[in-house]
Amino acid sequence: MTPLALADGPVSATLRSAEPMIPAPPQLGARxxxxxxxxxxxxxxxxxxxxxxxxxxxxxxxxxxxxxxxxxxxxxxxxxxxxxxxxxxxxxxxxxxxxxxxxxxxxxxxxxxxxxxxxxxxxxxxxxxxxxxxxxxxxxxxxxxxxxxxxxxxxxxxxxxxxxxxxxxxxxxxxxxxxxxxxxxxxxxxxxxxxxxxxxxxxxxxxxxxxxxxxxxxxxxxxxxxxxxxxxxxxxxxxxxxxxxxxxxxxxxxxxxxxxxxxxxxRFYENAKLQNGRAVLAQPHVWKGAADTVPVGLASDLVLTLPRRSHQNFNAHVNLNPELVAPLPVGTVVGSYDVFDGTDKLVSRPLVTLADTPQGGWLHRLLDGIRMFFASKF
The missing domain is CATH 3.40.710.10 (DD-peptidase/beta-lactamase superfamily)
Incomplete structure (x- = not known):
């Protein structure tokens, strides 16, 4: 399956065409x-x-x-x-x-x-x-x-x-x-x-x-x-x-x-990769940083075990923390990547920074501090 592509808002993908139904799991003589x-x-x-x-x-x-x-x-x-x-x-x-x-x-x-x-x-x-x-x-x-x-x-x-x-x-x-x-x-x-x-x-x-x-x-x-x-x-x-x-x-x-x-x-189940690990899924703004944005994504591939040839519409949502302030070491959790089948949440994985974002210079930090103050007021 092709990984979910990220756009401005929810995105979707569909698995291969469906079989009518997965048979019920086997019943065994074991306890x-x-x-x-x-x-x-x-x-x-x-x-x-x-x-x-x-x-x-x-x-x-x-x-x-x-x-x-x-x-x-x-x-x-x-x-x-x-x-x-x-x-x-x-x-x-x-x-x-x-x-x-x-x-x-x-x-x-x-x-x-x-x-x-x-x-x-x-x-x-x-x-x-x-x-x-x-x-x-x-x-x-x-x-x-x-x-x-x-x-x-x-x-x-x-x-x-x-x-x-x-x-x-x-x-x-x-x-x-x-x-x-x-x-x-x-x-x-x-x-x-x-x-x-x-x-x-x-x-x-x-x-x-x-x-x-x-x-x-x-x-x-x-x-x-x-x-x-x-x-x-x-x-x-x-x-x-x-x-x-x-x-x-x-x-x-x-x-x-x-x-x-x-x-x-x-026979009846397979793994589907829904998103590649370390792919850039967003580049949110960073306050007080040496860079104005930071690339974020998943630390590893997102793989789900699903019925073979099932037909499901997956919607992926990127949810970022409202305010990111440097320094942000690589691997810092800054939000979540949530996958839904309709209204049912299938999985939620942490979004992490994919690069180090050190603090900017003192003047930049001072100006961003003032901007953050007024942004919180209005």
Whole structure:
């Protein structure tokens, strides 16, 4: 779609000709689910998205997210050796099969967490990063709060059942979006089908990695309390979707539930760029500035997730603050860019300055001060 062109007043654009109607979203056998567009964060379909449920091994997405954050910050290196404690070795459930007192690289442990879903590897990483599982859980909760995961609370790095350990389908989709956007260099890890450690070759439990070439992550989980869970992402024709499914009844069903959601989302929805980021949308007057005007626009592209071939008339309105006074550093919010479908506001984004506007000389500031005084009186 061609970006909305700016004129003196509201402007409009029309998407391609309409289909009669988008079918209703699919109904699944799972207890809770979300399908999100990875670029815009738009929720395309959901059921009980904010219900607090046991996340099982989906918890390990947060464990790896924190680990990769430590790597990016330089506090860890992929080849750093981690000494395996008895506590990590004794952790039950799915395992990487590490041995006590051995030294294993951070990179190998990350593979063991993602592909083998190794609880032992997750505990080993948590102890290396924070000193203990409890301290690491504190980091997990701080990170969840920062990401806006309002229905999540973590008690351990593994997802093994424990009271007060929960998350939601929506929160897990938000976490997956953060993994994809914040840590792209590490995202290919989630597409690995196998990992071998200690002579034991284990497969990734995400069945869609074998069925669907567009799927490239993320993580599965299962406990009796949680049922079968999976967070998945796929990219087709340059557009990426994220699904989070909680409480499917079997490994096969969680894969088919996810497949159903992805088929629906890619078939009936698309992203449309409504305006280019950093394009000059207005040049309002600036008081007391070295320049009389400043270019303003959006900091990044404005993209919406919309039904395919929908027919909507979009009106874009530039709303500027009534009085702009220098200095105005680049990126200063000076108004809003509002997009309407008829009378319904679809989205509002801040308008920012696209260039620095320093103060003018003292005489210019004095004269503009006088002009501003009289302008406010009349």
């Amino acid at each position: 809770s689910w979300v399908m999100m567009d990875a670029t815009t964060g738009t929720i395309i379909s959901s059921q009980n998205p904010d219900e607090r449920l046991p996340p099982a091994s989906l918890t390990k997405l947060m464990t790896v997210y924190i680990t990769t954050h430590e790597l990016m910050a330089g506090r860890l290196k992929p080849d750093d050796k981690v000494t395996i404690s008895d506590n990590a070795w004794r952790t039950g459930g799915s395992r990487m099969f590490i041995t006590p007192n051995s030294q294993i690289s951070v990179d190998d442990l990350m593979h063991g967490v993602v592909i083998d879903s190794g609880n032992d590897a997750a505990v080993a990483l948590s102890e290396r990063i924070a000193g203990s599982e409890d301290a690491f859980a504190g980091m997990m909760n701080q990170t969840a709060q920062k990401l806006g995961m309002t229905n999540s609370h973590f008690m351990n790095p593994t997802g093994l059942p424990i009271d007060d350990h929960y998350s939601s389908a929506h929160d897990m989709a938000v976490l997956a979006q953060s993994i994809i956007h914040d840590e792209p260099a590490y995202y290919p890890l989630y597409a690995n089908k196998y990992f071998t450690w200690g002579g034991i070759r284990q497969p990734n439990r995400n069945l869609l990695l074998w069925r669907d070439a567009s799927v490239d992550g993320l993580k599965t989980g299962h406990t009796d309390a949680a049922g079968y869970c999976m967070v998945t992402s796929a990219v087709r024709n340059g557009e990426r979707l994220i699904t989070a499914v909680f409480g499917s009844t079997s490994m096969a069903n969680r894969a088919s539930d996810t497949e159903t959601l992805l088929t629906y989302g890619f």
